[in-house]
Amino acid sequence: MNFEKLYIGGQWASSSSGDWIQVENPATREKFARVPAGNSQDIDAAVQAARSAFPGWASTPLKERVEMMKQMLHHLKAMRSDIISLEVRELGSPVSFAETAHCDYQYTRIQSYIDLAPHVDLITKLPASTVYREPVGVIGCITPWNYPLGQVVQKVIPAILMGNTVVLKPSQHTPLTCYLLVQAFAQAGLPSGVLNLVTGRGAEVGNALSSHPLVDMISFTGSTSGGITVAQKALASVKKISLELGGKSPCILLKSQDYSQGIHLCLDSIFLNAGQTCTALSRLLIPREDKEKIEKMIQQMTQEYPVGDPCDPKTKIGPLASLQQFKKVTGYLHTGLEEGAVLLSGQIPSTVDNGYYILPSVFTNVTNDMKIAREEIFGPVLCVITYNTIEEAINIANDTPYGLNAAVCGPDKEESVRVARRIQAGNIYINNGPRDTSAPFGGYKKSGIGREGGIAGMIEFTQQKALFDAGL
Numbered sequence: 001m002n003f004e005k006l007y008i009g010g011q012w013a014s015s016s017s018g019d020w021i022q023v024e025n026p027a028t029r030e031k032f033a034r035v036p037a038g039n040s041q042d043i044d045a046a047v048q049a050a051r052s053a054f055p056g057w058a059s060t061p062l063k064e065r066v067e068m069m070k071q072m073l074h075h076l077k078a079m080r081s082d083i084i085s086l087e088v089r090e091l092g093s094p095v096s097f098a099e100t101a102h103c104d105y106q107y108t109r110i111q112s113y114i115d116l117a118p119h120v121d122l123i124t125k126l127p128a129s130t131v132y133r134e135p136v137g138v139i140g141c142i143t144p145w146n147y148p149l150g151q152v153v154q155k156v157i158p159a160i161l162m163g164n165t166v167v168l169k170p171s172q173h174t175p176l177t178c179y180l181l182v183q184a185f186a187q188a189g190l191p192s193g194v195l196n197l198v199t200g201r202g203a204e205v206g207n208a209l210s211s212h213p214l215v216d217m218i219s220f221t222g223s224t225s226g227g228i229t230v231a232q233k234a235l236a237s238v239k240k241i242s243l244e245l246g247g248k249s250p251c252i253l254l255k256s257q258d259y260s261q262g263i264h265l266c267l268d269s270i271f272l273n274a275g276q277t278c279t280a281l282s283r284l285l286i287p288r289e290d291k292e293k294i295e296k297m298i299q300q301m302t303q304e305y306p307v308g309d310p311c312d313p314k315t316k317i318g319p320l321a322s323l324q325q326f327k328k329v330t331g332y333l334h335t336g337l338e339e340g341a342v343l344l345s346g347q348i349p350s351t352v353d354n355g356y357y358i359l360p361s362v363f364t365n366v367t368n369d370m371k372i373a374r375e376e377i378f379g380p381v382l383c384v385i386t387y388n389t390i391e392e393a394i395n396i397a398n399d400t401p402y403g404l405n406a407a408v409c410g411p412d413k414e415e416s417v418r419v420a421r422r423i424q425a426g427n428i429y430i431n432n433g434p435r436d437t438s439a440p441f442g443g444y445k446k447s448g449i450g451r452e453g454g455i456a457g458m459i460e461f462t463q464q465k466a467l468f469d470a471g472l
């Protein structure tokens with residue numbers, strides 16, 4: 001696959017910038033590919049193409065859009081080994097996690113949108129009116145680096161199914177996998193201009209997209225600070241905005257005889273993808289009276305997460321995605337020790353010679369006012385916090401600017417549900433509750449505005465029109 005082009009108006013085209021962004025393998029530090037560093041001219045060309053394609057695509061029957069998406073998925077499935085190998089190389093994802101989370105789960109998500117699209121209520125009859133859900137128009141999609149294909153899927157698939165046209169700006173750190181998605185759309189015969197790809201940096205391409213007057217909606221996933229900047233730019237021309245932002249998610253272990261299931265849930269969440277997951281359960285809240293017992297279990301279970309070469313099928317934790325991430329996470333490890341927390345496992349790495357590796361790290365004796373408990377570290381770093389009463393646990397869980405994800409694990413399911421209902425977060429797992437692609441995903445508080453996934457995720461890319469037709 002040639003990554004040195006942009007995709008505009010159905011053509012692979014050169015950027016007018018002549019400038020490049022190098023893509024690095026974080027396990028070896030080898031720069032193995034480059035993509036265009038697009039600019040505002042490229043964005044303008046892509047937006048114009050999306051604008052021209054909009055009327056035709058918006059009026060294409062949903063049934064035909066769904067058929068096209070099925071074809072696209074068929075072609076994307078044929079690219080499975082390429083997707084996996086790119087996620088290993090551009091992100092440093094362990095190959096086993098690349099297979100399940102970065103590739104196969106994305107197929108499941110796409111299939112879920114295909115299955116649910118015909119069930120979106122596009123026409124609602126009211127006593128004296130009819131309400132139509134129509135596409136919003138040209139959507140600017142801006143995505144982060146941590147799930148390079150997954151974050152793109154969550155926007156591009158529902159937006160296109162609902163009749164919108166798209167200009168996609170993936171993260172400059174992991175831009176490669178989405179080329180395969182674009183290729184699969186091209187093979188499926190998506191009309192020219194419905195999907196456009198402009199790679200580049202946030203400050204230039206992201207800014208140009210969020211402030212372009214012909215863009216109707218910005219769908220952004222990334223940091224809370226990045227989301228605020230983008231939203232401010234988009235609001236200047238009154239665009240619709242959806243934001244999927246950061247998190248500092250709590251996992252509450254309710255008093256129990258056996259904590260192993262809850263600890264496993266939490267460690268999987270904070271260690272897999274090297275902790276670079278927006279929903280990572282990064283604060284583990286435990287009953288004070290069982291502190292020693294639970295700490296011992298954590299220390300033992302942390303051994304189940306071998307760190308190493310992402311190409312090795314036994315590896316569970318690969319390198320962090322970039323030098324920038326490595327410095328940030330290492331900085332927080334220093335901060336934790338300075339704040340008086342104690343490292344139960346892990347250590348501060350001294351070198352990055354062989355990639356950006358950090359051991360799975362668990363801080364104990366953490367209090368919720370510490371920086372490491374309040375800020376999103378975005379690495380394999382867990383904070384263990386004790387509580388005396390359930391009331392106190394709920395207060396600690398909610399004492400955060402974020403509200404993306406949470407978990408409550410306990411022997412009495414009804415009690416766990418009661419606790420979960422009092423936590424301010426968009427998604428909450430009870431014990432080993434499975435994931436559900438048809439459920440809405442998104443955040444309370446500073447974790448975002450709007451929802452992705454399922455029917456809610458498709459409705460996000462529509463706007464309502466009421467026709468007062470009583471006399472017709």
Ligand code: NAD
Pocket residue numbers: 142143144145146147151169170171172200201202203205206207210221222223224225226227229230243244245246247277278279376378404443447448
């Ligand atoms: P980021 O905010 O640095 O960048 C996200 C995207 O926005 C990138 O494409 C970037 O180029 C662009 N961008 C950044 N600043 C911009 C600006 N001022 N104007 C326009 N575009 C700009 O985030 P990141 O480091 O790529 O990703 C990590 C963050 O994403 C974490 O905070 C994580 O929690 C969050 N995230 C949230 C979700 C979710 O669904 N809620 C999912 C994944 C990641």
